[in-house]
Amino acid sequence: MPASRLPTGMDAYDRITRNAAEVVTDEEARALADAPDGKRAYVGYEPSGVLHVGHMLTANKLIELQDEGFEVVVLLADVHAYLNGKGTFAEIRDTATRMQEQFVAYGLDPDRTEFVLGSEYQLDEEYVLDLHSLELETSLSRAERAMAEIAGDDTATVAHAVYPLMQALDIVYLDVDLAIGGMEQRKVHMLARDTLPSIDASAPTCLHTPLIADLTTGVGKMSSSGGLSISMEDSGADIAKKVEKAYCPPTADPDPTDNGEERENPVLQLFEYHVFPRFSEVVVERPDQYGGNLTYGSYDALETDLESGELHPADAKGALATCLNDLIAPGRERIRSDHD
RNA sequence: CCGCCCUUAGCUCAGCCUGGUAGAGCAGUCGACUGUAGAUCGACUUGUCCCCCGUUCAAUUCGGGGAGGGCGGACCA
Structure with a gap:
């Protein structure tokens, strides 16, 4: 496996934001780049049995951030997956373990990556009460819009409204400075930036990776459900x-x-x-x-x-x-x- | 809580009124043409017709019930 090799002549800010589709905000990212040691970056993934290119794209960024001195947290979001209708809780938990193994195989350094299962803390009383507090601050339509790019075309459920608010809270509970995600996460992250101050938490800096276009048409984004996607189980x-x-x-x-x-x-x-x-x-x-x-x-x-x-x-x-x-x-x- | 509309191929839908187990477009697969793919031609494939009960020789089609979805109204002293 080749190690990541960054071009010389780039400063920390350039390396951190390389290949990003968007950074919010630029000033905040520059501040992080000036003093990256001990800063925490995270991505949350719904556990799925097999990594696909989308997972690997954000993982590339995590690997780069590790090299810049960031502490990297990978949230294996079992509760989120459950809320998004991905199966029984037991099934999801099982896939979380395999997903973690695949991330390590892909190149995330197991000694420098903190893997956290969402249910380890998301069911605690304090977390749930904070969640309800965010629910009070958020309109249903705002939550629904935040989820539009994440939850398929199925009818929105109450679970879908709660989902992005939990993402916002995760940023607080995992003590995250820099939230990473694909561009489909941007509305969730903006919601987090808007609502976290209401519970006296600080808003995260956000970095969004591009979405790879559909392989066969070049239109829209590659989806694991619809067209062709490349995953770790491919020969x-x-x-x-x-x-x-x-x-x-x-x-x-x-x-x-x-x-x-x-x-x-x-x-x-x-x-x-x-x-x-x-x-x-x-x-x-x-x-x-x-x-x-x-x-x-x-x-x-x-x-x-x-x-x-x-x-x-x-x-x-x-x-x-x-x-x-x-x-x-x-x-x-x-x-x-x-x-x- | 009340009313109206929708549910048929992977997707968007037609067919149902006047019962005889179904069609189009797109998608997909294959071939031709390009040193890739696409575009363009040519061929091909696809279905618990939402579920249950009833009427009937026969129900996707008619009747009743249910589920899911969309919309409107009422309630909100």
Whole structure:
């Protein structure tokens, strides 16, 4: 497994915010970057049996933050998963353990990562009363809007309204300075920033990672339910097949669809957000017929070559599949041995 | 609590009035064409017709009940 290798010449602020879609606020992030030691960053995940690229994208950021001196907390949000209808409590608890193992296999240092099960503290009387206090401060429609990107299209339940408020409280109870999440978390985090002062708690700084576009269309975000997604249980052949099918015009900025929907290039996104943060060098194997192998030390160089036509998408895809497979292989081994 | 509308393929829906177990678009799969994918052609696949009871030779279709969803009203001295 390659260690994360950050480009030289970047200051702490640049490294902390690298590949972020958004930071709230910039000033707060700069303050954290000035004195990162002992500061705490966290991400909460609903336990699921198998990590997918979305989990790994935020995990990349956690690994980088560890290297910057942050204390990293991973919340295995079993109660949240239960509130979001992900199964019985016993089932969810079981998957939490496996998820933790996969994060470690992926590269989170077990000695420097605090894994916390939500139910360890979220059912305490003090927590529940604080939660009710936040409920008093929050309109139903605000809570519902915060959850819109998280809870599918199913009818909103009372559980869904409570869910984001618990996320806000978690930030207090886990003593978090920097909340990490995908862009789908932004409304939850904004809600936390708005309402936490009402219980005399300080609002967190937030850093949001981009969402990888749908693999086959480049539209919207990759979902584990709908289209293709890449997960830790994929075999090398599975990954090769999925990457093969990916939408990949020779540009980082594809034209919108006929319906006017914005499109991204998911292959380039995977290079940018998954491959280069973890590999210092990427070798693209290319038949002599087309010019032989290419080597890239940065995402920008690869993007430039794809745009110019020097790098053909089919060759880029081959390298992408190889890299993704290398990233996933340790976790896949972990899953396999669990099944035995 | 009262009333109205909805529930059929993965998705959006048609069909039901005038019973004979079902269709379109999109999606998906495969092929052609591009050194990837997409676009474009060509072919193909898909269903406890929400559940229960009843009428009938026969119910997705008619009747009753139930569940889930949407909307409106009432209550809120």
